[in-house]
Amino acid sequence: MECIQGKCLVAGIAIGRIEIHEERQIAVTYIRAQDVADEWKRYEKACALATVQLQDLYEKALQELGGEKALVFEAQKMFLRDEEYHTSVRDWIENRRTNAEYAVYSTGQWYSEKLRCLGDEYMRERSQDVKDVTDRVLSILIDVLAESAVSNRRGVTQTITSECSIKADGHGDDRIVLARELTPGQTMQLDKESVKALVSTEGSKNSHAAILARAMNIPAVSGIEIRPEWNGKLAAVDGVNGKIYIEPDEMTLELLEVQNNAARQRREQLESLKGRETRTKQGKVVKLYANIAGKQDVDEAIENDAEGIGLFRTEFLYMNREDYPTEDEQFLLYKYVVESMQGKTVVIRTLDIGADKTVDYMGLKPERNPALGYRAIRICLKRRDMFRCQLRAILRAAAYGRVKILVPMIISVDEVLDVKKLLDIAQRELEAQGIVYGEVKLGVMIETPAAVMISKELALEVDFFSIGTNDLTQYTLAIDRQNAELDAFYNPYHLAVLRMIELVAANAHEADIEVGICGELGADVQMTKQLVEMGIDEISVAPSKILQIRDVICHME
Ligand code: PEP
Numbered sequence: 001m002e003c004i005q006g007k008c009l010v011a012g013i014a015i016g017r018i019e020i021h022e023e024r025q026i027a028v029t030y031i032r033a034q035d036v037a038d039e040w041k042r043y044e045k046a047c048a049l050a051t052v053q054l055q056d057l058y059e060k061a062l063q064e065l066g067g068e069k070a071l072v073f074e075a076q077k078m079f080l081r082d083e084e085y086h087t088s089v090r091d092w093i094e095n096r097r098t099n100a101e102y103a104v105y106s107t108g109q110w111y112s113e114k115l116r117c118l119g120d121e122y123m124r125e126r127s128q129d130v131k132d133v134t135d136r137v138l139s140i141l142i143d144v145l146a147e148s149a150v151s152n153r154r155g156v157t158q159t160i161t162s163e164c165s166i167k168a169d170g171h172g173d174d175r176i177v178l179a180r181e182l183t184p185g186q187t188m189q190l191d192k193e194s195v196k197a198l199v200s201t202e203g204s205k206n207s208h209a210a211i212l213a214r215a216m217n218i219p220a221v222s223g224i225e226i227r228p229e230w231n232g233k234l235a236a237v238d239g240v241n242g243k244i245y246i247e248p249d250e251m252t253l254e255l256l257e258v259q260n261n262a263a264r265q266r267r268e269q270l271e272s273l274k275g276r277e278t279r280t281k282q283g284k285v286v287k288l289y290a291n292i293a294g295k296q297d298v299d300e301a302i303e304n305d306a307e308g309i310g311l312f313r314t315e316f317l318y319m320n321r322e323d324y325p326t327e328d329e330q331f332l333l334y335k336y337v338v339e340s341m342q343g344k345t346v347v348i349r350t351l352d353i354g355a356d357k358t359v360d361y362m363g364l365k366p367e368r369n370p371a372l373g374y375r376a377i378r379i380c381l382k383r384r385d386m387f388r389c390q391l392r393a394i395l396r397a398a399a400y401g402r403v404k405i406l407v408p409m410i411i412s413v414d415e416v417l418d419v420k421k422l423l424d425i426a427q428r429e430l431e432a433q434g435i436v437y438g439e440v441k442l443g444v445m446i447e448t449p450a451a452v453m454i455s456k457e458l459a460l461e462v463d464f465f466s467i468g469t470n471d472l473t474q475y476t477l478a479i480d481r482q483n484a485e486l487d488a489f490y491n492p493y494h495l496a497v498l499r500m501i502e503l504v505a506a507n508a509h510e511a512d513i514e515v516g517i518c519g520e521l522g523a524d525v526q527m528t529k530q531l532v533e534m535g536i537d538e539i540s541v542a543p544s545k546i547l548q549i550r551d552v553i554c555h556m557e
């Protein structure tokens with residue numbers, strides 16, 4: 001048996017077979033080109049090598065798989081002769097003075113998006129070909145031609161990852177997935193039934209991947225250097241203590257079983273709280289809601305007696321796919337959640353894409369500081385048609401229950417006014433088209449220090465606040481929540497954060513609106529009493545945490 005100490009991301013214990021997930025990553029570094037001619041030469045060389053590789057693949061496929069399959073490589077080779085592609089790369093290198101890697105990456109993004117937008121199935125496939133060719137040329141530039149690059153190149157690295165899904169590969173039903181790092185998109189794709197635990201090399205407690213794993217009740221440990229020979233071996237993961245055991249011995253398994261039973265017993269004790277109101281002994285009622293990321297979490301929210309949905313992270317509907325979800329598709333999903341909650345409140349957060357949540361088809365440019373970048377409402381107020389489509393879908397779902405709209409990453413009153421304008425347009429459009437829709441309340445997330453400091457003004461424009469402590473901690477303390485190295489500094493209990501929560505609650509109540517908390521701090525039972533005393537009216541947490549929080553509140557004076 002081998003025991004490796006890592007870091008706890010999500011508590012819980014699991015046993016299963018190891019399944020190593022290999023992902024392909026290409027790190028593109030933006031560098032200002034010193035020698036334009038040199039960068040162009042590197043590009044030409046990479047294209048020539050890529051052509052040779054594709055020709056080899058074509059011949060191999062022709063022999064082994066037949067002509068039809070081989071045509072894929074022929075089609076990809078064609079893009080290496082495409083004038084428009086070359087012209088774009090040349091433009092990036094010569095006029096914008098970027099290195100060849102960045103020029104190829106940007107061209108690939110733009111070109112594949114252009115083809116994808118042409119809409120038909122054939123063009124969408126070609127769009128994928130462009131992506132594959134781009135990845136191939138990039139790999140050659142980075143892996144093979146790196147030595148011809150200027151040695152002291154310094155720049156901003158953007159990692160682009162082909163988000164391959166994780167599939168079962170015959171290791172039995174109970175899988176322990178090991179990966180260097182999981183993106184939120186990949187985490188979402190995990191099969192909740194068969195994946196019993198996640199183990200990664202990288203990964204911070206506050207990342208969306210960890211938050212999702214927590215919501216899915218999948219124990220997770222990070223900080224583990226993965227060894228290929230582990231693949232297929234039996235492993236036990238102790239998410240509570242951040243440990244992983246390879247081929248655990250009998251005694252270890254027994255000890256873990258004891259811990260597991262104790263946790264099960266605690267859960268069973270909490271069952272008696274189902275159906276009970278969340279109220280302190282003195283009678284203060286707190287709304288106790290669930291955070292969900294999609295349809296798959298609704299049952300668990302109901303099972304754990306959620307009094308509503310306090311945060312529906314809709315961005316996951318936009319991920320792991322080739323194109324935007326249509327209005328009807330969104331409407332059906334929102335309607336499903338609203339109807340499932342049977343008249344209870346459902347807070348639907350509008351698209352919060354960006355930073356660690358990426359969507360290929362949106363064609364967003366790589367950024368130097370993605371957390372401080374083009375994300376959430378900033379994108380929605382620029383891509384107004386896309387946003388209006390989501391607002392229309394939510395309004396339509398509101399006809400089936402009690403719906404609130406929550407807008408992320410707000411930093412100004414003007415943004416709120418703009419959202420209201422779009423909401424109004426969406427309502428009038430639906431009205432004119434004779435499409436049924438319902439009333440909605442509008443709220444904003446308070447997750448930037450700017451929003452905190454203008455919460456008095458914001459409170460006059462909206463119906464409710466929801467404090468996002470994950471980002472609020474990140475932006476207040478200037479700590480990248482994605483950076484595992486900084487986990488020790490990421491302190492949501494910092495006085496600065498707590499004072500902000502207090503200020504926001506006071507400003508909300510002064511304007512007679514409610515204030516909730518939907519960040520991970522709300523799920524910390526050590527904090528519940530303090531948050532309720534600060535005046536928090538609603539707490540929204542991962543479904544599995546609901547009864548624990550209710551227990552604390554019901555025992556409060
Ligand atoms: C937050 O920032 O606290 C929050 C709830 O939103 P997310 O974690 O999705 O950024």
Ligand code: MG
Pocket residue numbers: 408447468470471
């Ligand atoms: Mg946030």
